[in-house]
Amino acid sequence: MALRIYNTLSRQEEPFETIEPGRVRMYVCGPTVYSDAHIGHAMSAIIFDMVRRYLTYTGYQVRFISNFTDVDDKIIRRANEQGRDPMELANHYAEEYLRHLRELNILLADEYPRVSREMDWIRQMIAGLEEEGYAYRLDGDVYFKVQKDPDYGKLSGRRLDEAVTGTRVEEDARKQHPGDFALWKSAKPGEPAWDSEWGPGRPGWHIECSAMCLHHLGETIDIHGGGNDLIFPHHENEIAQSESYTGESFARYWMHNGMLVLAGEKMSKSLGNLITIDQFLKDHAADALRMLIFAGHYRKPVVFNAETVDAADRSLTRLRSALRPSTGQISTGEAADTLREATEHARIAFETAMDADFNTAGALAALFELVKAINTARTANVCGPFYLAAQHTMRELAGVLGLTLQEPAAEHQVEVAAGPFIDLLLRVRTELRTAKQWALADLIRNELKPLGVVIEDTPQGPQWRIERDEA
């Protein structure tokens, strides 16, 4: 079974074949850094992190590039509102974003190009487009001429004559066609500006990604990703610029993730209905967000509410349950063989699901069946190589989805600081239980619970662990 990927360009699933055998060149549109990132941004980053991890798992060498838009109207506006320097503001939020990526266990890209650092490449591309007649000047601005591009609209399924009827198109009589978009915008007084042959100004939004792809990955890349809200106009325009400039196909596979939905609407900065990454991570493990996202399919919307988040937290706890050590003594025999078979089966089921356009829900189902097999084996006192191998497979496959299955870092600190005291309480409780002082023994257990310490009595004696109180 080989990987198949849904390609927005063809609107169907296609077998995945790379330009260069064994290597993948991949670009994902990053954020405009002007305010706190929300979990919708995290979702997109997590999804393409999963794609990259699975490609790596299946043996590809992946070169992964993601950008920061650090020169933009919204950044300038926000900076002016706050009396800050636009580049200082952008740098601040870019650093914040990189911190979020680490906290979310997202593998870092090979490069994070920024508009402000790619000006030469951007100018060169605009100049080239102008030379070939794909662009025209207008009062210090430079516009891309969509009518010059015969297959403009092929990604979004739009045609130029229809695009005119769009309700939100601002009629600008100066433009040759309403669909023409800015490659270069002249600077107004007080705005950050870069010199160019068209006068001081800054790039339009779309040209940066085209220039960065060309600079860091070459004329044709394997995978270009982003949110499905970028299909039009952003990605459509990227294609138009890049293919007009190079004469080559820009990207072979276009992948688009669905939106995170909160209270029936897309979570977005402009709508203001958002939950920031920091807010989420305050109450939940990074793994929980992955569980929520991977429960569905990456192209579909994900519903975020108390119920779905709670289910994600609990299902994560279940995955972790498979990693508990065995206290049994049986390392061979029927139960051990059954576990070995289940482990092999889980890997096959996992890969089969992932090969089908990254069917993470199916992949998780394979993991849950492995959880059951491991727990059943533990109940049957299985230990030894097969038990450890099953847990190893569990960690490995979960890792392909970017799940750490680790207890959050804070818990380790608690263990170090409070561990001896909790151990002492447990010893006292054991004495009380031996003396059948049930009321006092239960008091200790019941009072520790709201403090986040869960006590479980097992055949091997009492055990405790930290569990966050899910608010």
Add this chain to the structure above:
RNA sequence: GGCGACGUAGCCAAGUGGCAAGGCAGGGGUCUGCAAAACCCCCAUCGCCGGUUCAAAUCCGGCCGUCGCCUCCA
């Protein structure tokens, strides 16, 4: 109005022609002093109406409903 998704159990969700995965919640049981965890068992005629077929959640047509995009957007 144009383009495109989607509608499967209380909730999330896989499955694209052959007896409906998985998770959460719920019910019953084993274990336990009681709990918890774990394990076992139970819980769906797949939005509605037609059609094609030996056979349809799956293909075709119509209807109803939800959502996204249509130059700020992951």
